[in-house]
Amino acid sequence: DTAVSQTPKYLVTQMGNDKSIKCEQNLGHDTMYWYKQDSKKFLKIMFSYNNKELIINETVPNRFSPKSPDKAHLNLHINSLELGDSAVYFCASSQDAAGGVEQYFGPGTRLTVT
Amino acid sequence: TQLLEQSPQFLSIQEGENLTVYCNSSSVFSSLQWYRQEPGEGPVLLVTVVTGGEVKKLKRLTFQFGDARKDSSLHITAAQPGDTGLYLCAAREVGSNTGKLIFGQGTTLQVKP
Secondary structure, three states, X not given: OOOEEEEOOEEEEOOOOOXXXXXXXXXXXXXXXXXXXXXXXXXXXXXXXXXXXXXXXXXXXXXXXXXXXXXXXXXXXXXOOOHHHOEEEEEEEEOOOXXXXXXXXXXXXXXXXX | OOOOEEEOOEEEEEOOOOEEEEEEOOOOEEEXXXXXXXXXXXXXXXXXXXXXXXXXXXXXXXXXXXXXXXXXXXXEOXXXXXXXXXXXXXXXXXXXXXXXXXXXXXXXXXXXX
């Protein structure tokens, strides 16, 4: 069974549209994350939830809104998509938010905005 | 914003060669991790180092955390084509209780047979 899964794997859409990416983890972890990896492979944290509570909210446009319906799911909704939003978005989870814990990453969602 | 500088950014070598990747910062970190990412997949953890001066070995890979906990290195002995991938260092700020990781820019390694 896949530990951290994301849907869809690929997403191609036009500027101005609204889209969502879904993430699920079956590891029983308390903490989940959204990362953005740009074309230069730089990976940057966007959001993190611990037990459904938002604990990291980096400087991200408010067009991006995460939602955690339960500990096993963390979705990302993006409004009014822009060309610069094109990237690979990774969901990850960890046992908790303590130091040194391993983060398990999903396979990524490649978003292309045209 | 704390930065992690990785070098080199790209490395193309022949099978059997040795290599070292560096991860440097001016800041002190509570722990540092190395991940490997293959095309079309998410990063996978290789190792976590916590103590200054700590050395960990994973088969042909040797990881070291600097004495001052500001830098780290990854050394691969006798590289193989299966080692090809993107290597990322990631560090946790001292006192962080949010799980936030700061990633380096990555080192793309290509090992040619």
